[in-house]
Amino acid sequence: QKEVEQNSGPLSVPEGAIASLNCTYSDRGSQSFFWYRQYSGKSPELIMFIYSNGDKEDGRFTAQLNKASQYVSLLIRDSQPSDSATYLCAVKTGGFKTIFGAGTRLFVKA
Amino acid sequence: DTAVSQTPKYLVTQMGNDKSIKCEQNLGHDTMYWYKQDSKKFLKIMFSYNNKELIINETVPNRFSPKSPDKAHLNLHINSLELGDSAVYFCASSQGGGQGRTGGYTFGSGTRLTVV
Numbered sequence: 001q002k003e004v005e006q007n008s009g010p011l012s013v014p015e016g017a018i019a020s021l022n023c024t025y026s027d028r029g030s031q032s033f034f035w036y037r038q039y040s041g042k043s044p045e046l047i048m049f050i051y052s053n054g055d056k057e058d059g060r061f062t063a064q065l066n067k068a069s070q071y072v073s074l075l076i077r078d079s080q081p082s083d084s085a086t087y088l089c090a091v092k093t094g095g096f097k098t099i100f101g102a103g104t105r106l107f108v109k110a
Numbered sequence: 111d112t113a114v115s116q117t118p119k120y121l122v123t124q125m126g127n128d129k130s131i132k133c134e135q136n137l138g139h140d141t142m143y144w145y146k147q148d149s150k151k152f153l154k155i156m157f158s159y160n161n162k163e164l165i166i167n168e169t170v171p172n173r174f175s176p177k178s179p180d181k182a183h184l185n186l187h188i189n190s191l192e193l194g195d196s197a198v199y200f201c202a203s204s205q206g207g208g209q210g211r212t213g214g215y216t217f218g219s220g221t222r223l224t225v226v
Binding site: 031032034036038042043044045046049051086088090092096097098099100102103 | 145150151152153154155158160165166200207210211212213214215216217218219220
């Protein structure tokens with residue numbers, strides 16, 4: 001089992017819809033959870049972080065964490081073509097390491 | 111500008127050469143990292159320094175050697191470059207990279223290394 005798993009996609013949604021991105025992790029001692037956006041040829045950019053169970057909202061983005069299920073998700077409301085990118089889930093394990101998932105490619109169709 | 115600065119952006123070199131990549135951050139973060147992103151876009155940790163102490167040293171060939179002269183700088187030196195070393199190398203920094211909760215990373219712009 002991979003330490004951080006994401007569906008590679010591509011996930012295609014129409015403009016204005018909600019995009020839902022999911023991630024599972026294996027280390028129950030994990031304490032910090034992140035979502036990064038990476039455009040082609042660019043470096044990853046932090047868009048959300050969450051530490052506690054529940055939802056955390058920031059603008060059009062909502063991160064959801066369920067530690068019992070070892071599951072973290074990202075919802076993007078009112079998706080825009082500019083949201084088309086690869087979204088990386090990252091998990092800080094119980095030690096020092098932050099492990100990245102392989103990423104989900106999102107396409108938002110105008 | 112506050113940022114993570116990484117140089118060079120592109121590096122094309124022949125097999126067997128030795129090269130270095132430099133990284134500097136002015137964010138006041140206490141932890142710096144080197145990640146390798148392969149052709150499938152998978153980001154893999156290589157090294158991490160927390161307050162100048164090496165805390166992550168993944169299984170990478172010993173041809174790769176990190177050096178952190180101070181908290182704001184982390185360099186990567188690669189000896190005897192091989193074709194398989196071709197990838198994008200990202201430097202990153204964060205606050206609180208030790209045990210426990212950590213802040214998110216700020217990444218440098220990446221160094222695309224091509225070994226021919």
